Amino acid sequence: NLQNNTDPPLNLNSHLTGPLLEMWHIYEDVFADEWRAFTYKKAVNKIEKLPFKLNNAEELKVIEGIGGSIIDKIKEILSTGTLKKLRHVKADPKVQTIRLFASVWGIGPKQAQKFYAAGYRNVKDLLQDSSLTRTARIGVTYFEDIVLRIPREEVADAEKFVQAVVEDAYAGTCARVTGSFRRGHATCGDIDVLVTHLDGYSHAGLLLRLVRILKNAGFILDGLNVNGQSLEENQVNSKEYQDEVGTFMGICQLPHKPCRRLDIKVYPKAMYAFALIYFTGNDVLNRKIRYHAQMKGYKLSDRGLFLSTGKGSKARTSEVSIPCETEEEVFHKLGLPYPEPHERNW
Numbered sequence: 307n308l309q310n311n312t313d314p315p316l317n318l319n320s321h322l323t324g325p326l327l328e329m330w331h332i333y334e335d336v337f338a339d340e341w342r343a344f345t346y347k348k349a350v351n352k353i354e355k356l357p358f359k360l361n362n363a364e365e366l367k368v369i370e371g372i373g374g375s376i377i378d379k380i381k382e383i384l385s386t387g388t389l390k391k392l393r394h395v396k397a398d399p400k401v402q403t404i405r406l407f408a409s410v411w412g413i414g415p416k417q418a419q420k421f422y423a424a425g426y427r428n429v430k431d432l433l434q435d436s437s438l439t440r441t442a443r444i445g446v447t448y449f450e451d452i453v454l455r456i457p458r459e460e461v462a463d464a465e466k467f468v469q470a471v472v473e474d475a476y477a478g479t480c481a482r483v484t485g486s487f488r489r490g491h492a493t494c495g496d497i498d499v500l501v502t503h504l505d506g507y508s509h510a511g512l513l514l515r516l517v518r519i520l521k522n523a524g525f526i527l528d529g530l531n532v533n534g535q536s537l538e539e540n541q542v543n544s545k546e547y548q549d550e551v552g553t554f555m556g557i558c559q560l561p562h563k564p565c566r567r568l569d570i571k572v573y574p575k576a577m578y579a580f581a582l583i584y585f586t587g588n589d590v591l592n593r594k595i596r597y598h599a600q601m602k603g604y605k606l607s608d609r610g611l612f613l614s615t616g617k618g619s620k621a622r623t624s625e626v627s628i629p630c631e632t633e634e635e636v637f638h639k640l641g642l643p644y645p646e647p648h649e650r651n652w
């Protein structure tokens with residue numbers, strides 16, 4: 307069941323989980339070794355929940371999922387205070403460079419390794435590479451700015467700006483910022499805007515028009531195509547796209563501020579409550595409630611709550627969602643207490 311998470315659980319063993327967490331991320335982001343990364347991830351997740359401070363690695367033997375190699379690492383941290391392997395790996399310029407490349411928006415560990423092997427050593431030099439994807443090209447171009455955290459006040463200003471522009475252009479349009487901002491964070495990694503239209507049908511084709519308006523207003527600087535249509539085309543394509551859900555990913559900027567990562571999603575009003583839960587997150591809460599829904603015979607997504615029947619090859623999921631107007635209704639249907647947005651930081 308979901309528990310209230312207002313008080314973050316205390317990790318009594320952060321001196322142990324810290325180095326293991328770093329190993330986890332290095333295996334994931336640098337070596338693209340999911341399997342080893344998972345070994346560390348599992349250990350971190352178990353150890354950070356221990357209700358006591360660990361003084362003897364042998365005590366871990368009773369915990370399922372923590373193997374001998376991890377226990378050896380814990381012994382080493384307990385006796386020396388650090389991990390030789392971690393220090394060695396972090397000091398390696400190759401590791402540092404691959405990690406830097408993999409931190410760029412649109413570049414994964416495999417491509418980061420490839421760019422290193424091709425001789426690249428600086429992020430900006432990657433612009434010369436013809437194999438760079440459109441996303442990565444944006445990630446590289448705005449790299450220095452988009453690594454910066456965004457103060458919540460600036461996100462609030464961006465929300466006001468976007469609301470004013472889109473509501474003025476298309477009456478009945480509703481835009482709000484979700485993600486970590488709605489969960490109350492003091493700083494955010496990006497700006498997640500969720501849009502719907504209150505009449506229930508004018509959302510169709512809305513996103514591309516909104517993106518163009520925000521581009522003309524100088525707010526949107528760059529971005530990926532919207533539903534296959536490029537932002538650079540001067541006229542709106544006559545082939546009106548009718549996709550029900552639209553996603554824009556790009557870069558925005560308020561006057562005298564750094565460039566920021568912007569996500570915009572447009573959903574039909576009927577899906578809004580489900581989309582709001584999904585896009586508010588966090589991702590861990592989303593996984594928990596999706597799993598909970600499954601146990602209760604439903605399938606929950608960003609688009610609805612669907613009844614599912616049968617198991618295995620006989621499994622059937624209804625095509626029509628159970629109607630819910632609000633987040634409260636969705637949690638109620640799932641038999642879960644309603645968590646306030648600030649209680650969704652898992």
Ligand code: DCP
Pocket residue numbers: 484485486487493494495496497498584585586587588589590592
């Ligand atoms: N989301 C998810 N699973 C993913 C990615 C996103 O469930 N793989 C959902 C939950 C997130 C929300 O979308 O909270 C927004 O995604 P972000 O990546 O923008 O994450 P946050 O806004 O939560 O944090 P940040 O401050 O890093 O942007």
Ligand code: MG
Pocket residue numbers: 485486494495496497498
């Ligand atoms: Mg976000």
Ligand code: MN
Pocket residue numbers: 485496497498569
């Ligand atoms: Mn986002």
